[in-house]
Amino acid sequence: MENDLNREVNKITINNKYLKLLNSLNEVILNKNNSPAAMAQALIKKGNILQKLNNYEEALICYEQATQKEPKYALGWIGKGEIFEIVNRNDEALASYARATKEDPTYSLGWIKKGKIFEKLNHNEEALASYEIATKKDPKYELGWIRKGEILEKLDRNEEALVAFDKSIRAKPKDGFGCIKKGQLLEKLNRNEAALAYYERATQKDPKYGLGWILKGQILEKLNQDKEALSSYEEAIKKDPAYGLGWYHLGRMLLKNKDLDRSLNAFKKSFNQYRRKHDKESEVAVQSWIVSVETQIKQQQDKKAPTFDETVLREISQKLRHDPKEDPLAMIKKRESDTRQYLQKPRTINNNENYFVILRKWNSFTPRIPTVRGGHEFGGGYFLVWNGKGIVIDPGFDFVRNFNQLNFSISDIDAIILTHAHTDHTADLETILNLNYELNQVQPGHNIDLFMNLGTLNKFIGWVSKLGGIGNIISLNVGETIEPQGYGWKLNVKSCLHSEIIGKNCIGLVFDLISASCVQLKLGLTSDTGWSKLVQEQYNGCRLLCVHLGSIGENEFNEAISIRSPKRLYQNQQHLGLIGVTRIFNYIKPEVCIISEFGEELGEDRCIVSKTLDLRFRNDSRCFTGDIGLKVRLPDLSIFCPICSNYVDYKIVKEMHLPQGQQVVNYCSTHTDNEKAAYIQGLPL
Numbered sequence: 277m278e279n280d281l282n283r284e285v286n287k288i289t290i291n292n293k294y295l296k297l298l299n300s301l302n303e304v305i306l307n308k309n310n311s312p313a314a315m316a317q318a319l320i321k322k323g324n325i326l327q328k329l330n331n332y333e334e335a336l337i338c339y340e341q342a343t344q345k346e347p348k349y350a351l352g353w354i355g356k357g358e359i360f361e362i363v364n365r366n367d368e369a370l371a372s373y374a375r376a377t378k379e380d381p382t383y384s385l386g387w388i389k390k391g392k393i394f395e396k397l398n399h400n401e402e403a404l405a406s407y408e409i410a411t412k413k414d415p416k417y418e419l420g421w422i423r424k425g426e427i428l429e430k431l432d433r434n435e436e437a438l439v440a441f442d443k444s445i446r447a448k449p450k451d452g453f454g455c456i457k458k459g460q461l462l463e464k465l466n467r468n469e470a471a472l473a474y475y476e477r478a479t480q481k482d483p484k485y486g487l488g489w490i491l492k493g494q495i496l497e498k499l500n501q502d503k504e505a506l507s508s509y510e511e512a513i514k515k516d517p518a519y520g521l522g523w524y525h526l527g528r529m530l531l532k533n534k535d536l537d538r539s540l541n542a543f544k545k546s547f548n549q550y551r552r553k554h555d556k557e558s559e560v561a562v563q564s565w566i567v568s569v570e571t572q573i574k575q576q577q578d579k580k581a582p583t584f585d586e587t588v589l590r591e592i593s594q595k596l597r598h599d600p601k602e603d604p605l606a607m608i609k610k611r612e613s614d615t616r617q618y619l620q621k622p623r624t625i626n627n628n629e630n631y632f633v634i635l636r637k638w639n640s641f642t643p644r645i646p647t648v649r650g651g652h653e654f655g656g657g658y659f660l661v662w663n664g665k666g667i668v669i670d671p672g673f674d675f676v677r678n679f680n681q682l683n684f685s686i687s688d689i690d691a692i693i694l695t696h697a698h699t700d701h702t703a704d705l706e707t708i709l710n711l712n713y714e715l716n717q718v719q720p721g722h723n724i725d726l727f728m729n730l731g732t733l734n735k736f737i738g739w740v741s742k743l744g745g746i747g748n749i750i751s752l753n754v755g756e757t758i759e760p761q762g763y764g765w766k767l768n769v770k771s772c773l774h775s776e777i778i779g780k781n782c783i784g785l786v787f788d789l790i791s792a793s794c795v796q797l798k799l800g801l802t803s804d805t806g807w808s809k810l811v812q813e814q815y816n817g818c819r820l821l822c823v824h825l826g827s828i829g830e831n832e833f834n835e836a837i838s839i840r841s842p843k844r845l846y847q848n849q850q851h852l853g854l855i856g857v858t859r860i861f862n863y864i865k866p867e868v869c870i871i872s873e874f875g876e877e878l879g880e881d882r883c884i885v886s887k888t889l890d891l892r893f894r895n896d897s898r899c900f901t902g903d904i905g906l907k908v909r910l911p912d913l914s915i916f917c918p919i920c921s922n923y924v925d926y927k928i929v930k931e932m933h934l935p936q937g938q939q940v941v942n943y944c945s946t947h948t949d950n951e952k953a954a955y956i957q958g959l960p961l
Contacts, residue, residue, distance in 0.1 A: 297325055316346035323355045330721075332359050343375075350380035354389055361393065362721070364623060365664070369393050377409075384414035388423055395427065403427050411443070418448035422457055429461055437461055452478035452488050463495060471495050479511070486516035490525055497529075505529060513542075520549035524562060531569060536576070540569045556717065619715045621685040627664040630789070631916075632799060632820065634906040635659055635678040638876040654678060655700055656904060658801070658822070662789050663764030665690045669785070669801065670701040671708055678904050686711045687722055691763070693752075695803040696774065696782035697731035705736065712745040723747035725760065727767070729783045731776040752783055765789050770814040773806035774850050784811075786818060789910060797911035800866075804873065807845060807856030812863045820913060821866040822902065824873035825885070826851025854885065861889060865896045868913050868926050872902030883933040883940060890931075898926050901933075903940040917944045919955045932956075 304310055304318035323338035336359045342352035357372035370393045376386035391406035404427045410420035425440035438461060444454035459474035472495045478488035489512035496505035506529045512522035527542030543566045550558040636656030655673035659666065666688040668675070689712070694702055712724055725747040726740060733751055740746055750758060754771045770784035787799040800818035804826070805811055815821055829846040831837055832854050837844050839855075846853025851873075852860065861869050871889070874882040883901055890899035900906060900915075907916035914923040924944040932941040932952060943952065 298322060301325075312345040313349075316342040316349050316352060319345070320349065320351050320355055323352075327355070327358065327362075332362060335359055348379045350376040350383045350386050353379065354386055357389055357393070361396075366393055366396055367627060370397070382413050384410040384417050384420050387413065388420055391423055391427070395430075400427060400431055404431065411440075415443070416447050418444040418451060418454060421447055422454065425457060425461075429464075434461060434465060450481055452480075452482035452485055455481065456488055456491060459491060459495075463491075463498075468495055468498055472499065484515045486512040486519040486522045489515060490522055493525060493529070502529070502532065506533070513545075518549055518552075520546045520553070520555070520558060520562075522546075523549060524558075524565075527565065527569075531565075536569055536573050540566065540573065543569060619686060619711065620719055621687070623687045624683065624685055625661050625664065625666050625688050630662045630910040632661075632822075632908045632910060633659045633682070634822075634870065634872060634902045635675055635682070635904055636672065636872060636902070637904055638874055654904065655703070657701070657704070659684070660787070660799070661688075662787075662910060663762075663791070665763050667763075668692045668708065670695055670803070671704040672700040673703045675704040676707050676711070682905060686715055687719075689724055691725040691727060691747075691760075693727040693767075693785065694729060694732040695752075695785065695801075696729055696772075697735045697776045698804070701804075702732060702735070706739075709740065709743055709745065713743060716745045725750065727752055727758075727760075729753075730781040731779070754783060764791065766795075770802075771811070772803060773808060773811060774804040784814065786815060791911075797913075799910070800864075802852065802860070804851060806850055807852050807859060812860040815860065815864050815866075818864060819867045820870075820908060820910075821860075821864055821868070822870045822872055823852060823857050823860060825857050825871050825875075825882075826853055826873060827875035827878060828854045828885075857885075858889065861893065861897070861899065865893070867897060868908060868915075869893075869897055869899045870902045870906065870908075871899065874902075880933065883931070887931065898929070900929075900942060901931060901940045906940070906942055915942050917942065917947075919943050919947050919951055 301318045301322045305315050305322070310318075319338045319342035323335045323342065326332075326335035326338060336356060339352050339355035339359065342349060343356065346352065353372045353376035357369040357376065360366070360369035360372060370390065373386055373390035373393060376383065377390060380386065387406045387410035391403040391410065394400070394403035394406060404424065407420060407424035407427060410417070411424055414420060421440050421444035425437040425444065428434070428437035428440055438458060441454050441458035441461065445458070448454065455474045455478035459471045459478065462468075462471035462474060472492065475488055475492035475495060478485070479492060482488060489508050493505040493508035493512065496502075496508060506526075509522060509526040509529050512519065513526055516522060523542045523546035527539045527546060530536075530539035530542060543562055547559060547562045547566060550562060634656075635658060637654045654677070655675070656678045657671040657675040658669040659679065660669060661667070666684075668679075668689055668691070671692065686708070689708060692705065692708065694705065709724065712722060715722055723745055726749045728736070728749065729752045733749075737749070740749065748760070750760065752758070752767075752769045754769055756769045757766055758769070759766045766788040768786040768788065770786060772780075772782040772784050774780070774782040776782060782804060784803050784805060785801045787797075788795045789797045789799060797820065798818045800815040800821045802811070802815070802821075802823045804824050826846055829844075831844050832846065834844065845855055857871060869889075871882075871886050878885070886899050886901040893899060905918065908914070908926075909916070909923045913926050915926050915929045916922070917924050917929070918941065922944070928945045929942050930945050932943055934941065934956065941955070943955075
């Protein structure tokens with residue numbers, strides 16, 4: 277409690293200090309008598325402070341204003357690049373660093389930053405070239421040599437890397453970091469005596485740097501000089517008592533020497549330091565050592581017969597060990613590691629590919645009811661990628677399962693749009709947001725914006741407003757047009773004839789997808805709605821339209837009732853039904869229409885509906901069955917063929933309906949029967 281209070285007091289003190297600095301800088305920026313150069317310098321300093329406070333949007337604005345006022349100041353471009361890098365917009369970061377090197381080619385930091393981005397993008401040769409320029413521009417800047425050495429090591433050019441680390445040492449003789457880097461590479465090459473010499477040099481140059489003493493201790497252990505290793509670890513915690521890693525290695529070495537009490541004390545101090553720095557993973561690792569040492573101490577102190585608890589725990593521990601030397605919690609830790617890897621799966625979307633993908637099969641609550649077919653029938657939602665942003669739409673039952681099956685990552689999700697509060701459109705919202713919350717525990721900074729109609733706001737606002745990892749929460753009201761910053765689209769909110777539990781607040785969506793300041797495509801999603809002329813007219817101009825069928829009403833085939841009578845429409849006019857879909861398709865005539873939200877009771881008959889409409893409108897439009905994996909590239913509307921893994925013109929795409937309507941596969945018409953058969957055999961039906 278006391279530590280938490282001290283942290284809060286320190287945080288307030290730091291923020292007050294920054295606030296005073298920001299006020300002083302604002303005076304310089306707002307004073308029109310100041311030169312553009314002075315204003316630019318103040319804007320860069322302000323951006324640096326805002327970046328430290330994690331206010332990335334405002335920091336970016338400051339850097340951009342600085343580059344406008346004084347384009348030749350490389351630090352402005354470098355600041356922009358750092359913000360882009362933080363938010364994983366690496367291509368834009370690279371462009372900013374490149375501009376910094378153009379404006380001031382002599383400033384080596386720009387070349388170093390540029391090289392690091394190339395490394396992130398796995399362009400290692402380009403990274404090396406950038407670091408080489410940095411070292412030529414400023415041979416006395418040791419960081420350039422360090423980076424060059426690291427990339428050479430990555431490229432397996434180890435002797436050249438050693439030379440680069442040598443030059444970093446000569447560039448900054450009083451600093452020990454270059455010695456540490458060279459020692460680590462020598463150790464990797466099994467030149468342990470030489471590595472030890474460089475670790476010793478590092479501790480002489482910078483005695484207060486705990487890492488040097490730790491590395492020295494580890495190499496001494498390798499050389500079977502345990503006494504000297506223990507001394508080195510003791511020196512590490514003397515020089516840097518707040519370094520959790522130093523206490524950890526000291527505890528480990530004392531345990532090796534059977535000095536249990538001192539070992540336990542060292543591990544506890546290591547644990548406290550990791551907790552203070554919010555390093556959860558290291559906390560957990562050290563805690564297991566503490567438990568082990570405490571157990572050994574207790575066993576030494578108590579030679580009596582084990583208690584019932586101890587007997588049971590030992591029995592379970594032995595049964596959990598697949599190998600006598602293995603940690604009994606090995607499998608549990610592996611599963612925890614697998615979970616962390618899933619959460620930290622890298623982002624898959626980028627600025628080079630825009631698409632709309634179907635991630636749902638059946639509608640409503642039917643995926644949760646046992647069927648005569650047995651097994652599990654899937655619901656889901658939609659995923660739109662535009663301008664490098666991933667937008668989930670109506671994540672119902674099984675959305676996360678479908679999303680993962682198509683190899684997307686939680687970090688691909690930048691926003692969620694909810695059209696209404698029915699469970700089949702919101703069931704996996706909680707799962708997504710909880711996964712994102714867990715992701716932020718290990719990899720902070722990924723926020724998801726929420727766009728919600730009135731019903732979903734009322735349903736979820738009390739929960740989501742208190743959850744970590746939530747960005748902006750935007751209310752969607754019929755008739756509004758919103759244009760959120762950074763997404764590259766305008767969203768037109770349309771009315772629906774569909775009731776929620778709390779009223780008629782359901783909405784349809786029309787996206788104006790924008791690039792180069794022009795609307796490239798109108799994408800419409802009707803969501804759940806009954807049919808009316810007003811409803812269908814709202815989707816005028818949509819080249820891609822996704823409509824929700826629902827099911828086929830009992831009167832839709834009854835010709836004794838006039839086709840113009842509302843009685844022919846789907847029950848209660850809550851869904852389009854067959855008549856509504858046909859009318860809206862005929863009226864709008866989109867280039868591509870996707871029929872989605874089928875009732876499971878339709879089974880394989882859903883394919884008959886879409887195929888009939890497709891043949892009827894073939895001259896004007898194409899109609900496809902909405903099923904998991906249907907992927908439409910935007911804005912050209914080409915469709916992904918999973919057989920050849922290419923996008924193809926939608927006009928030559930065919931649908932393959934697998935038995936009992938289990939799966940609909942879209943493929944280009946050039947494939948042979950043998951190719952189709954081979955693909956089907958590999959499907960997890």
